[in-house]
Amino acid sequence: MSRSMGKIIRYTTNISKGKNVVAPKIRQVEFAELSQAIEKLRVDLEGREYVEEYINTMAHELRTPITGIRTTAENLLMPMSHSQRERFVNNILDANKKMELLVNRLLSLSRIERRDQLESVEKINIESLIENVLTSPSRAGRISSRGIKFEFNIEREFIINAEKLLAEQALANIIDNAIDFTPPNSTINIKISESNTHVIIQVSDQGKGVPEHARRQLFRRFFSSARPDTGKRGNGLGLRFVKKIMSLHGGTISLKNRFMENGAVATLKFPL
Known part of the structure; x- marks a missing residue:
């Protein structure tokens, strides 16, 4: 009892x-x-x-x-x-x-x-997925107009089993966040690695990082932080959307401040 x-x-x-x-x-x-x-x-x-x-x-x-x-x-x-x-x-x-x-x-x-399960799961090359996201016309225009550069740390080919459209939407959301919060003429780094259980995608920006008051609310519906250049806020649905996508894949998302550097790092973990 x-x-x-x-x-x-x-x-x-x-x-x-x-x-x-x-x-x-x-x-x-x-x-x-x-x-x-x-x-x-x-x-x-x-x-x-x-x-x-x-x-x-x-x-x-x-x-x-x-x-x-x-x-x-x-x-x-x-x-x-x-x-x-x-x-x-x-x-x-x-x-x-x-x-x-x-x-x-x-x-x-x-x-x-x-939804409680995935549909149309297929093998997806992550490098190709990243290329599709970055070359989207609207996103490519924003990257160019802000003078943002991308650096890649991808040592070999990485494959995940995922629903392609959802995986692309999850990656697009965290890259869009990095673009929004990193200063003009800065660099965003994308790193792909693998543990015993997961393929790990990390997107690091050079912005101001996540404020203390926002850390517990990042994945709440409708919560949004002001963009540093315009002061405008998003609709607060993007990270919640990504969290559900990763949950459907049996994976996780986290967003933390970088260690000893300015900016934040978003991490997507897809199970092997």
């Missing part, structure tokens, strides 16, 4: 600390029922919190572009030159693009969080 109670105490303590834990297996019927009831309550509360947070974030994030579109549309009713009209129309298109990006990211996260 004391052992079962101890399991429940540890379980509830971990829940209170925000840890993602599984309900303990308990033989005694009374304690097993209590454990199941706590687990059901936790899931229900998390679901309600997610919905509330989802709605609040959607409202907040969509309000800015919607207001911008309305204001711009009202201005278009006024007499103006062709160049002014063209600029206002482009503002509307930009605002629409931001709304579409947010909605698509939320839908992608919703779909991936409902």
Whole structure:
């Protein structure tokens, strides 16, 4: 009995600390029922919190572009030159693009969080995967405009078993973060290595690193740090998305400050 109670105490303590834990297996019927009831309550509360947070974030994030579109549309009713009209129309298109990006990211996260297994797993060459991500036209443009250089530490060919689209999205997210947070004319390093159990991808930037207050919130839905050059924040869904992708692959993601150097290092571990 004391052992079962101890399991429940540890379980509830971990829940209170925000840890993602599984309900303990308990033989005694009374304690097993209590454990199941706590687990059901936790899931229900998390679901309600997610919905509330989802709605609040959607409202907040969509309000800015919607207001911008309305204001711009009202201005278009006024007499103006062709160049002014063209600029206002482009503002509307930009605002629409931001709304579409947010909605698509939320839908992608919703779909991936409902999945419990991979589809279409194949052998993937990591170097080719990195090349696909870096040569994407929009990403290549950002890299060039910021004068960022990439250094590679890849000693040989590394292969992982993964769902290609998801693996590419996970890698793209951490590279995009590195681009956002590293200063212009700096270097991002990508290192591939292997342990006894995992293929390890590390992306290191030369930014300011992860602030102390942000370290425990990095993988929360909608949490985002301000970009150092613009002060703007992302939608706070990228790292959460990556964490779910890695979980589906039986792997992990971590994001820590570099040792004795400026910047952060994101680490993806895919099982062998």
